[in-house]
Amino acid sequence: MVPDVAALLDQLPASSDDFARLAGTDPDQFRPFQETVAESFADRFEVNYDDLCVLFAGASDRCVEILAGRPADDFRSAWMLAAIGTPAALTAVAERVRAGGDRSEFEDCGLWVPPHGPAERRFTPERRAIFLEVGGFPGADHPVGLPISVVADAPAVWHYLSVRLDEIPGLPSWPATHAHLVAPESTDRWTLFAAVDPGGRYHDVLVELTDGEDDEEDDDGFTFQDDRSFGLGRVVLRPYGPGLVYSNGHIHSTPGVVGTAGGPPIGLYPNPACPKCERLMFHVATVTSMVREHGDGFRSLYLCENCKTAAVTATSWN
Numbered sequence: 090m091v092p093d094v095a096a097l098l099d100q101l102p103a104s105s106d107d108f109a110r111l112a113g114t115d116p117d118q119f120r121p122f123q124e125t126v127a128e129s130f131a132d133r134f135e136v137n138y139d140d141l142c143v144l145f146a147g148a149s150d151r152c153v154e155i156l157a158g159r160p161a162d163d164f165r166s167a168w169m170l171a172a173i174g175t176p177a178a179l180t181a182v183a184e185r186v187r188a189g190g191d192r193s194e195f196e197d198c199g200l201w202v203p204p205h206g207p208a209e210r211r212f213t214p215e216r217r218a219i220f221l222e223v224g225g226f227p228g229a230d231h232p233v234g235l236p237i238s239v240v241a242d243a244p245a246v247w248h249y250l251s252v253r254l255d256e257i258p259g260l261p262s263w264p265a266t267h268a269h270l271v272a273p274e275s276t277d278r279w280t281l282f283a284a285v286d287p288g289g290r291y292h293d294v295l296v297e298l299t300d301g302e303d304d305e306e307d308d309d310g311f312t313f314q315d316d317r318s319f320g321l322g323r324v325v326l327r328p329y330g331p332g333l334v335y336s337n338g339h340i341h342s343t344p345g346v347v348g349t350a351g352g353p354p355i356g357l358y359p360n361p362a363c364p365k366c367e368r369l370m371f372h373v374a375t376v377t378s379m380v381r382e383h384g385d386g387f388r389s390l391y392l393c394e395n396c397k398t399a400a401v402t403a404t405s406w407n
């Protein structure tokens with residue numbers, strides 16, 4: 090059934106999940122409404138950033154003009170502008186940042202503003218839903234729960250998942266077939282950086298703990314107790330479509346879904362800059378810790394293709 094987009098607009102913000110569903114199933118239906126929404130509905134369009142990247146992809150230069158003219162603290166308009174991805178939009182983002190705008194707001198959205206020229210997208214707009222499945226381990230394309238020593242040096246102690254990169258269209262080139270989501274002992278918030286050898290294994294692993302976000306537990310005396318035989322399996326990547334549950338702005342209510350491969354970063358957290366070249370790193374995938382329980386929250390994987398550096402971040406739920 091073709092949705093009546095005009096009727097859905099009249100029901101905003103209650104119909105926000107309908108727009109998330111439209112992004113996942115039939116985004117072309119939204120295309121004729123891009124300028125209208127930018128012009129008249131931006132304050133009520135409570136749609137998450139990754140869906141905006143689908144709905145506003147390739148929007149007109151007029152749409153860019155409308156959004157670029159909004160006050161800098163209008164975050165929904167800024168998200169829409171960041172989501173468009175055309176040369177005009179990327180130029181407008183760079184101009185706003187160089188005029189004193191909030192660089193971190195766009196970096197959280199996966200846009201990097203280099204010293205010169207337009208902003209660069211540090212993500213692929215192509216998304217795949219990540220489903221956790223039992224069995225097929227360890228020879229799966231995307232194994233969950235490999236022995237950590239196979240994929241990374243200490244202080245990484247926990248393997249969530251390895252992602253086969255050629256199943257995600259639009260990623261930069263990488264020296265290995267897979268990249269890995271791994272964790273240190275800490276169940277707090279952290280960012281893990283690693284160099285990558287030609288086989289894809291992580292070495293020179295460095296962990297930065299994020300201060301001040303989580304004081305609910307004292308980590309003194311914490312010892313790693315997670316059962317290494319727990320949660321072995323695999324994930325499979327499937328295109329977005331009508332089979333997913335679109336609820337509260339995400340697809341995590343779909344049975345088996347534990348994350349998204351490709352697409353932008355969540356948009357609510359700082360994304361890592363490459364420790365070697367300082368460029369914003371390229372977002373690959375974000376899963377919840379439910380993929381293989383260790384800690385609590387989202388786990389995201391990033392790459393710097395130039396420096397052959399990987400990063401994994403641990404953030405909270407929202």
Ligand SMILES: [Zn+2]
Pocket residue numbers: 363364365366367368393394395396397398
């Ligand atoms: Zn780099």
